[in-house]
Amino acid sequence: MSGLVINEVRRGFYLDSVALMRLSRGIAERDGVEEAALMMGTPANKRIMDDAGLLTATGQAAEGGDLVIGIRADSHARAKEVLQEALSELDKPAGHGGAAVQWRPRTTRAALKQAPDSNLALISVPGDFAAAEARKALRRGLHVMMFSDNVSLAAEVALKQEAKTLGRLVMGPDCGTAIINGVPLAFANAVPRGSVGLIGASGTGLQEVSCLIAQGGGGLSHAIGVGGRDLKEEVGGMTTLMALDALDADPGTKHIVLISKPPAAGVAARLLERIGASGKSFTICFIGASDLTLPANARSVDTLKAAAEDALGGVALGVGFDPVMMAARAPAGRGAVWGLFTGGTLCAEAQVIFQAAGQVVASNAPIPGASPLDPGGSGHQLIDLGADEFTRGRPHPMIDPTVRDDALVEALASSRVGVILLDVVVGFGAHADPAGHLAPVLTAHRRADGPVVIASVTGTDADPQGRTAQAAKLEAAGVMVAPTNADAATLALACLGCVPGRDPTNRSA
Amino acid sequence: MDGSTMSDDIGKTLLNTPPKVVNLGLESFALELSQQGVAVVHVDWTPPAGGDPALADLLSKLGA
Numbered sequence: 165m166s167g168l169v170i171n172e173v174r175r176g177f178y179l180d181s182v183a184l185m186r187l188s189r190g191i192a193e194r195d196g197v198e199e200a201a202l203m204m205g206t207p208a209n210k211r212i213m214d215d216a217g218l219l220t221a222t223g224q225a226a227e228g229g230d231l232v233i234g235i236r237a238d239s240h241a242r243a244k245e246v247l248q249e250a251l252s253e254l255d256k257p258a259g260h261g262g263a264a265v266q267w268r269p270r271t272t273r274a275a276l277k278q279a280p281d282s283n284l285a286l287i288s289v290p291g292d293f294a295a296a297e298a299r300k301a302l303r304r305g306l307h308v309m310m311f312s313d314n315v316s317l318a319a320e321v322a323l324k325q326e327a328k329t330l331g332r333l334v335m336g337p338d339c340g341t342a343i344i345n346g347v348p349l350a351f352a353n354a355v356p357r358g359s360v361g362l363i364g365a366s367g368t369g370l371q372e373v374s375c376l377i378a379q380g381g382g383g384l385s386h387a388i389g390v391g392g393r394d395l396k397e398e399v400g401g402m403t404t405l406m407a408l409d410a411l412d413a414d415p416g417t418k419h420i421v422l423i424s425k426p427p428a429a430g431v432a433a434r435l436l437e438r439i440g441a442s443g444k445s446f447t448i449c450f451i452g453a454s455d456l457t458l459p460a461n462a463r464s465v466d467t468l469k470a471a472a473e474d475a476l477g478g479v480a481l482g483v484g485f486d487p488v489m490m491a492a493r494a495p496a497g498r499g500a501v502w503g504l505f506t507g508g509t510l511c512a513e514a515q516v517i518f519q520a521a522g523q524v525v526a527s528n529a530p531i532p533g534a535s536p537l538d539p540g541g542s543g544h545q546l547i548d549l550g551a552d553e554f555t556r557g558r559p560h561p562m563i564d565p566t567v568r569d570d571a572l573v574e575a576l577a578s579s580r581v582g583v584i585l586l587d588v589v590v591g592f593g594a595h596a597d598p599a600g601h602l603a604p605v606l607t608a609h610r611r612a613d614g615p616v617v618i619a620s621v622t623g624t625d626a627d628p629q630g631r632t633a634q635a636a637k638l639e640a641a642g643v644m645v646a647p648t649n650a651d652a653a654t655l656a657l658a659c660l661g662c663v664p665g666r667d668p669t670n671r672s673a
Numbered sequence: 674m675d676g677s678t679m680s681d682d683i684g685k686t687l688l689n690t691p692p693k694v695v696n697l698g699l700e701s702f703a704l705e706l707s708q709q710g711v712a713v714v715h716v717d718w719t720p721p722a723g724g725d726p727a728l729a730d731l732l733s734k735l736g737a
Binding site: 183227229230278279281282283284285288290292296297303311312319344345350406410413414 | 683684686687688689690691692693695696697698699700701702703705706709711712714715716717718719720721723724725726729730732733734736
């Protein structure tokens with residue numbers, strides 16, 4: 165942090181986090197600039213800028229509704245020049261091309277005057293303000309999907325109680341995925357309509373299962389996200405229970421899949437009692453849970469892949485995929501597996517597969533039985549790069565794939581790593597070309613005797629990025645692509661000779 | 674509202690109606706919905722109450 169830092173504050177100037185990320189990156193790449201960030205002046209963001217050596221007293225005085233520009237350059241003159249360029253960028257007319265409307269309302273109330281038959285608010289404003297916007301939307305008769313995170317548990321409980329009284333659904337906070345009536349909302353995929361209804365406390369869990377159901381020839385009635393904390397005791401599964409009631413009453417839904425981390429015991433009991441009272445069949449995928457006592461109309465599965473197969477009536481996915489045969493084509497494996505996941509539930513599913521194969525695994529988001537991450541450890545490490553510690557002040561790695569680059573380069577260079585395991589999640593909301601971003605990083609840093617790289621692609625060919633096209637880009641970069649995330653984890657183990665029935669000493673080099 | 678009335682209401686007003694969306698925050702979400710032909714109004718949102726979250730929360734409770 166040797167350079168010269170200047171700050172500028174624009175009072176009452178809001179830009180969304182993706183727009184700010186693009187601007188920040190463009191400015192940071194200019195000659196003579198060491199570091200740059202444009203952030204809303206919330207306390208959390210000011211701490212991040214301070215830690216990065218990008219905050220002066222000017223920026224420190226900013227409020228949550230102000231935009232702070234921080235630039236560190238090799239000279240004061242250069243910093244001032246780049247600041248002027250940044251301000252010019254901000255003053256350019258916003259590119260609203262393609263939006264459905266010309267005039268843009270500034271509040272939900274004004275939006276409803278323009279479109280009084282709206283039925284859903286999709287909220288992705290900063291977490292500090294999200295609960296207030298959700299409350300306003302509920303009281304104006306809208307259902308709510310809250311993509312925003314950093315909303316307090318108390319606020320979540322209060323919102324959900326109010327929504328219940330009003331007969332409205334609050335999906336979230338921290339709800340990344342929903343598909344309502346065939347419409348993908350936020351991070352979701354283009355999947356056919358069908359008779360399977362999904363309810364999930366996990367965005368990527370919903371995405372993987374919905375895409376695999378599509379891959380197996382099925383389709384969805386609806387996919388309802390509930391937010392990662394809905395099944396905690398404090399929230400009591402309020403949205404999940406309302407979603408269950410709604411899908412149970414929905415004539416277009418014949419089978420229901422429930423996806424979550426293990427719920428609180430009391431919540432699990434209430435859910436299973438409600439499921440037992442339904443006339444429909446259920447698949448329960450509580451990733452990492454054990455010892456569930458299920459009603460007769462429900463089956464429990466351990467993985468997202470198994471959930472999709474069960475929902476499809478037992479259709480096997482990934483037929484023809486043979487991890488042992490595929491592993492035999494890779495250089496002899498040694499060392500540990502490093503999994504670098506953008507999807508939290510995909511990371512959890514990989515942990516389930518490793519544990520089932522008797523492997524000890526560490527993670528920053530450990531499932532029951534897994535260890536906390538040990539950065540100096542030599543064992544398998546499966547990392548959720550979407551966790552708070554990686555996304556504070558920046559977009560999710562499914563939007564901004566550069567979040568994974570440093571860890572990937574480190575893994576490619578490490579003699580401890582035998583296999584690198586990746587997920588590539590496409591669909592609406594996601595980066596326009598995540599495989600196209602990964603490929604040059606792999607090409608530039610890969611060594612002939614370096615780790616084997618394995619990936620899966622969560623998506624469909626109807627998605628904007630195209631699943632097949634993404635897989636082809638990965639394969640062209642030397643990545644072994646498995647049909648599902650679970651299969652990719654199994655293939656990683658096979659490369660190390662860890663799949664039951666495989667002899668690691670008897671394999672071709 | 675009892676469970677059956679509530680689920681009927683959610684069915685009627687959300688599940689069995691084409692989504693018509695009011696979007697607050699990431700503009701890319703509104704653009705993608707619009708490109709799919711979904712009715713969406715993007716709110717030109719700025720932090721309310723002068724950027725004071727506690728005041729914004731209070732105002733929302735008061736119906737402002």
